[in-house]
Amino acid sequence: MRIRHPDEAPAGVVRQAVDWNRHYLTGDTGWDMGRAAPPFESLISHPPSWLQGRRLAALGCGRGHDAARFALAGYRVTGLDFAPLALEEARGLYGAVPGLDFAACDITAPAVDLRGTFELVLEHTCFCALAPQQRPDYVAGVAALLSPGGILFGLWYRFDPPDAEGPPYSLSEARLLELMARGGFDPIHFETPADSHDKRAGRERLCAFRKR
Numbered sequence: 717m718r719i720r721h722p723d724e725a726p727a728g729v730v731r732q733a734v735d736w737n738r739h740y741l742t743g744d745t746g747w748d749m750g751r752a753a754p755p756f757e758s759l760i761s762h763p764p765s766w767l768q769g770r771r772l773a774a775l776g777c778g779r780g781h782d783a784a785r786f787a788l789a790g791y792r793v794t795g796l797d798f799a800p801l802a803l804e805e806a807r808g809l810y811g812a813v814p815g816l817d818f819a820a821c822d823i824t825a826p827a828v829d830l831r832g833t834f835e836l837v838l839e840h841t842c843f844c845a846l847a848p849q850q851r852p853d854y855v856a857g858v859a860a861l862l863s864p865g866g867i868l869f870g871l872w873y874r875f876d877p878p879d880a881e882g883p884p885y886s887l888s889e890a891r892l893l894e895l896m897a898r899g900g901f902d903p904i905h906f907e908t909p910a911d912s913h914d915k916r917a918g919r920e921r922l923c924a925f926r927k928r
């Protein structure tokens with residue numbers, strides 16, 4: 717029998733590409749802010765020393781607002797999502813942005829041609845979209861995408877007491893750090909951003925992890 721970590725959210729429902737695609741089909745996309753997350757604007761205007769590298773993958777990129785913003789800032793960005801309609805809408809909105817492309821990818825099992833090709837991987841409401849029992853596969857997928865020493869960074873949401881409701885599924889700081897350490901990542905930055913979107917204020921963390 718598997719022992720559950722005290723901070724670990726109970727298992728949830730694993731959602732497939734077809735389930736997420738339905739959200740884009742019906743316009744039920746309440747998470748979408750229509751622009752890059754404000755803490756990413758701050759990172760771009762005042763890049764921290766750990767934000768090193770140019771090739772960036774945006775996980776579960778949805779309509780691509782964050783991906784496009786980093787591309788406009790000079791990064792070479794690939795937005796990854798497994799919902800065909802998300803990619804179609806992202807390409808419609810941002811297809812003309814230089815240095816940006818989009819690719820179909822299940823981030824828990826990235827295709828061989830994407831492996832080891834990114835120095836940076838961006839998280840924003842993708843982790844919380846996965847059922848808690850998929851989290852080790854998420855970490856393994858990110859490790860596969862990154863080149864050695866690469867950085868996983870972004871916004872993790874939502875830091876609420878463990879519950880079975882989701883997506884978005886909750887997590888705890890202790891559980892996130894343990895999960896990343898087990899997957900071969902060292903924490904290099906951890907803060908509660910001051911400029912979160914109103915709906916997420918205090919419930920998300922801006923983090924960075926370096927792949928060992």
Ligand SMILES: C[S@@+](CC[C@H](N)C(=O)[O-])C[C@H]1O[C@@H](n2cnc3c(N)ncnc32)[C@H](O)[C@@H]1O
Pocket residue numbers: 736737747748749775776777778779780796797798799802821822823824840841842845846
């Ligand atoms: C809550 S939305 C967030 C979209 C975008 N990051 C944003 O903040 O607007 C979660 C996204 O992750 C995608 N997604 C969920 N599970 C995925 C997986 N295993 N592989 C790739 N994309 C996934 C969904 O299709 C959806 O577009």
